[in-house]
Amino acid sequence: MDPSELLRQHGLQVTAQRLAVLAAVSGRPHSTADDVAEAVRTEIGAISRQAVYNVLGVLVDTGLVRRIQPAGSPARYEDRVGDNHHHLICRTCGRMVDVDCAVGAKPCLSAADACGYEIDEAEVIFWGYCPECLARGPDPAEG
Amino acid sequence: MDPSELLRQHGLQVTAQRLAVLAAVSGRPHSTADDVAEAVRTEIGAISRQAVYNVLGVLVDTGLVRRIQPAGSPARYEDRVGDNHHHLICRTCGRMVDVDCAVGAKPCLSAADACGYEIDEAEVIFWGYCPECLARGPDPAEG
DNA sequence: GCGAACACTTGACAAAGTCCAGATTTAGAC
DNA sequence: GTCTAAATCTGGACTTTGTCAAGTGTTCGC
Incomplete structure (x- = not known):
């Protein structure tokens, strides 16, 4: 458009x-x-x-x-709106990539006990290490 | 202790x-x-x-x-460590409460397509409105 | 109690973002 | 094309959150 x-x-x-x-x-x-x-x-x-x-x-x-x-x-x-994708960030190099939700469509909007809250968004960030940083060997600062 | x-x-x-x-x-x-x-x-x-x-x-x-x-x-x-609980924040008053994971134990560590990343933590934050702010009527700033 | 290692204090500094007043640009009417 | 009102953009000062570095004070093992 x-x-x-x-x-x-x-x-x-x-x-x-x-x-x-x-x-x-x-x-x-x-x-x-x-x-x-x-x-x-x-x-x-x-x-x-x-x-x-x-x-x-x-x-x-x-x-x-x-x-x-x-x-x-x-x-x-980012301009990718309207879907329920989340983000994955490398602790070493800080690179961020998109990931789709593991369990299906908007599973994260159904917390077990919402305490009466009306939830309209789930912000999910996965932290870890990207393939390249893993290949480069373990980070000394991480053991 | x-x-x-x-x-x-x-x-x-x-x-x-x-x-x-x-x-x-x-x-x-x-x-x-x-x-x-x-x-x-x-x-x-x-x-x-x-x-x-x-x-x-x-x-x-x-x-x-x-x-x-x-x-x-x-x-x-917070000092509640060792479990996999997440957080729920009211957009109006900013209050934060704990919620347990909807799907079971550490479901969020299994992203569908991790792109080769090695994930070690999932940070999940639910955004919405708390019961009191809902009862107080819709926020003018929110429509 | 003594000494070494660790922790705390103080002050300067940096990044990210906001507030405000005034100039510029846009949209719409003629 | 020109005018006017409203919205937007500019520039600078300011606030918040957090870090860095050097010096002083405290804790722990003996």
């Missing part, structure tokens, strides 16, 4: 910055806000940090972009 | 700060580092911010305390 149309459909004004941010997140999933700013600058020359946060915030609010905030890392953004 | 003994058993020196931090985390689970510092100051008068981070880090390393880092929130700490 035409990105401009996408923005309009969600009641958002179309600006060069928004198009560039959208393109940056699409083209490089799991980017940090800083990565996005870099990419946008490559594309349209310049953007303020505030505009990046602002645009990302608006996109997250309208559901066009998903925000992921792993421990010890700045927030990351 | 006597907290002092607990520390010794894990090869840690016993200090007033460590005892107080341990007590603070035990007495008020899901505390932030700042909450812990407050509680410790109430208990023993004073502690430096660095010491709080230091002690919490040591306790997490030795497995006496677990660190949770939800999106958009500072790190939180």
Whole structure:
């Protein structure tokens, strides 16, 4: 779909910055806000940090972009929304990849005892070591 | 168990700060580092911010305390370790409660396609609204 | 009680993100 | 094409969370 149309459909004004941010997140999933700013600058020359946060915030609010905030890392953004996939992060190199849910469709939304809470999202992050870091031998810091 | 003994058993020196931090985390689970510092100051008068981070880090390393880092929130700490429980956070009031795993024991460690990663931990956080915030009516900010 | 190792304090520093006032750009009407 | 109102973007200061490094104080084994 035409990105401009996408923005309009969600009641958002179309600006060069928004198009560039959208393109940056699409083209490089799991980017940090800083990565996005870099990419946008490559594309349209310049953007303020505030505009990046602002645009990302608006996109997250309208559901066009998903925000992921792993421990010890700045927030990351991706445009894969609408499904229930999770994330897998290497403790050594920090690389993040998508994984589909193990048990089926949205199993994680059914906690055994929700204490009366109305759950609308499950954030699942798997921590471990990627094949390359495993091949490179055990990390000295990990024993 | 006597907290002092607990520390010794894990090869840690016993200090007033460590005892107080341990007590603070035990007495008020899901505390932030700042909450812990407050509680410790109430208990023993004073502690430096660095010491709080230091002690919490040591306790997490030795497995006496677990660190949770939800999106958009500072790190939180709890002393319920050794089981595979997860957390449930209210989007409105920010309250966090424990929930047991829906599917059984450590189901979340079995991602369908781990891409060759060796997974050693699954961090699961459920987001939603607590009964009280639901009873209080829908949040204007949420539609 | 003494000494070595460990832990705590203090202060500077860094990263990530937010707030605010003012200038610029966009959308819509004429 | 031009105008106006509303939304957006810019730039700088600021807050929060956490880390680093050097020096001082405390704990533990003898």
